[in-house]
Amino acid sequence: MRIEQVTIHRYEIPLEEPFVTALKPIPELERVFVEVETDDGVVGLGEGAPAYEVTGETQGSTAAVLEDVLAPQVLGENPVDVERVTRQMRALVDGAPSAHAAIEIALQDIRGKCAGLPLFRLLGGNATEATIDVPKVLSIKSPEEMVADALEAVEEGYEQLKIKVGTDPATDGERVSAIAEAVPSEISLKVDANQGWGDAKTALRAIKGIAEFVDVVEQPVAKANVDDLAFLRERVDVPVMPDESVETANDAVDLVKRGAGDIYNIKLMKTGGITEATRLNAVAAADGRPTQLGSMVEGHIGTAAGVHFVAAFENVVWNEMVGPFMTTEGITDLDTNVPRITVEGPGLGVSVDRNRLRSLRSGRAVVE
Numbered sequence: 001m002r003i004e005q006v007t008i009h010r011y012e013i014p015l016e017e018p019f020v021t022a023l024k025p026i027p028e029l030e031r032v033f034v035e036v037e038t039d040d041g042v043v044g045l046g047e048g049a050p051a052y053e054v055t056g057e058t059q060g061s062t063a064a065v066l067e068d069v070l071a072p073q074v075l076g077e078n079p080v081d082v083e084r085v086t087r088q089m090r091a092l093v094d095g096a097p098s099a100h101a102a103i104e105i106a107l108q109d110i111r112g113k114c115a116g117l118p119l120f121r122l123l124g125g126n127a128t129e130a131t132i133d134v135p136k137v138l139s140i141k142s143p144e145e146m147v148a149d150a151l152e153a154v155e156e157g158y159e160q161l162k163i164k165v166g167t168d169p170a171t172d173g174e175r176v177s178a179i180a181e182a183v184p185s186e187i188s189l190k191v192d193a194n195q196g197w198g199d200a201k202t203a204l205r206a207i208k209g210i211a212e213f214v215d216v217v218e219q220p221v222a223k224a225n226v227d228d229l230a231f232l233r234e235r236v237d238v239p240v241m242p243d244e245s246v247e248t249a250n251d252a253v254d255l256v257k258r259g260a261g262d263i264y265n266i267k268l269m270k271t272g273g274i275t276e277a278t279r280l281n282a283v284a285a286a287d288g289r290p291t292q293l294g295s296m297v298e299g300h301i302g303t304a305a306g307v308h309f310v311a312a313f314e315n316v317v318w319n320e321m322v323g324p325f326m327t328t329e330g331i332t333d334l335d336t337n338v339p340r341i342t343v344e345g346p347g348l349g350v351s352v353d354r355n356r357l358r359s360l361r362s363g364r365a366v367v368e
């Protein structure tokens with residue numbers, strides 16, 4: 001079996017409302033969807049969800065890397081040889097993880113389809129079905145508005161709330177304590193500062209103000225300040241979760257050596273796909289640590305890949321595959337019912353709705 005054609009689609013997904021983190025406000029999702037076609041007629045689906053504030057990539061740069069370099073490189077290759085094909089892609093293009101992920105996820109979809117197995121069974125097979133419950137992510141707003149959003153989410157059926165913070169410790173403390181007082185005590189609360197507290201002392205003050213209410217504090221300090229993560233871990237009672245500080249398996253090795261994380265936030269769009277994410281997860285597992293499979297707010301295809309990853313491995317204890325619930329439409333038949341996502345069938349287990357793809361698409365390139 002050989003790869004004969006790669007089609008790269010640019011498309012935009014409208015959000016229910018703009019998504020606001022300490023990094024930037026996002027008005028709509030600009031995504032890249034890839035179809036990898038083989039001479040056997042098997043088609044693999046992949047997605048790139050670039051986030052320039054994290055990896056320096058845009059929709060345009062991702063589509064360009066795919067069209068100019070990665071897609072021509074994989075033509076003629078056997079798509080099930082994922083280890084070799086992805087190694088060759090990495091040798092050619094350093095960085096650009098969303099572009100790598102778009103192809104890599106499509107190759108994994110083909111592997112699953114050829115094997116007649118849902119991807120999670122092929123990757124690991126921890127769970128008996130590919131179904132996950134996701135949290136509601138609350139954008140940064142005033143404490144009063146965030147309480148209203150939290151209550152609405154609980155009413156909708158969410159059992160976990162991820163609270164975006166990272167402006168100043170005093171207001172962040174008001175946000176978290178007001179939400180904690182308003183929602184039932186069994187609702188799990190997590191906070192993500194997206195590096196917003198900057199230095200260790202500011203972060204320490206912020207965390208001490210909210211530690212009693214939350215199950216985890218994510219990326220309290222700037223990405224490069226790995227020693228500050230270790231400093232904080234020794235001084236607070238709540239688990240610390242690096243996100244921006246850990247993109248690859250190599251980063252995880254460094255963080256493990258420096259004692260800088262209690263739980264690691266893996267994202268397929270940081271690792272460049274499932275192969276490297278599996279390595280990162282193995283580093284955490286070998287250190288006795290759980291992980292979360294986070295997201296860059298992917299569309300349906302990246303989300304389906306995430307659901308399989310979560311279901312594949314025992315130590316992936318949390319997830320944030322929230323994309324389908326933040327958007328008004330998607331390009332597949334993905335089965336979503338707040339707060340649950342289920343995928344079934346060989347490979348990723350999703351199929352594309354051509355009409356919806358056409359209505360959202362802003363560009364298309366075919367490499368053959």
Ligand SMILES: [Mg+2]
Nearest residue numbers: 192218219243
């Ligand atoms: Mg994060």
